[in-house]
Structure formats: structure tokens, C-alpha cells
Amino acid sequence: xxxxxxxxxxxxxxxxxxxxxxxxxxxxxxxxxxxxxxxxxxxxxxxxxxxxxxxxxxxxxxxxxxxxxxxxxxxxxxxxxxxxxxxxxxxx
Numbered sequence: 001x002x003x004x005x006x007x008x009x010x011x012x013x014x015x016x017x018x019x020x021x022x023x024x025x026x027x028x029x030x031x032x033x034x035x036x037x038x039x040x041x042x043x044x045x046x047x048x049x050x051x052x053x054x055x056x057x058x059x060x061x062x063x064x065x066x067x068x069x070x071x072x073x074x075x076x077x078x079x080x081x082x083x084x085x086x087x088x089x090x091x092x
Contacts, residue, residue: 011086
């Protein structure tokens with residue numbers, strides 16, 4: 001069953017309103033890097049805890065720098081997951 005244009009627009013509006021914002025993710029990354037707040041914000045608590053624990057063996061500091069390039073993909077993945085969730089709700 002395909003969604004109507006109206007339903008697709010509603011889904012996009014909900015993703016825009018409820019989904020993560022890339023600017024907020026980067027602000028969390030910049031100011032709260034030591035708490036891995038950007039990963040918690042983007043719905044990745046497992047890797048956030050792992051990142052915090054890895055600070056004790058210095059790998060986490062490299063990982064936090066790599067995250068600057070990974071954040072856009074994480075935002076897109078979270079938005080796509082929200083789209084799929086809302087589409088499933090619409091189909092039900």
C-alpha cells in the first residue's frame with residue numbers, strides 16, 4: 001500500500017519537527033563532547049557509553065574527532081528511521 005501525497009507531507013513535517021537537528025548535534029559535539037551528548041541526542045546510547053569508556057584508553061579522543069564527519073550521516077539515519085516509523089503508523 002502506497003502513501004498519498006498528503007500522508008507523505010505529514011510524515012516529512014513530523015520528521016522535521018521531531019527529528020534531530022544537525023546544528024544541535026554539532027553544538028552538543030562541540031560543547032559536550034566529553035559526555036558524548038551528540039550520540040545520545042542522535043539515538044545511539046550504546047556507542048555513546050562505549051565512547052565515554054574509551055576516553056580512558058585515549059581512543060575516544062580520536063573517535064570524537066572522527067564524529068565531526070559522521071554526524072551528518074547519523075542525522076540522516078535517524079530521520080530515515082523516523083520516516084519509516086511514521087509511515088508504518090500511517091499504513092496501520
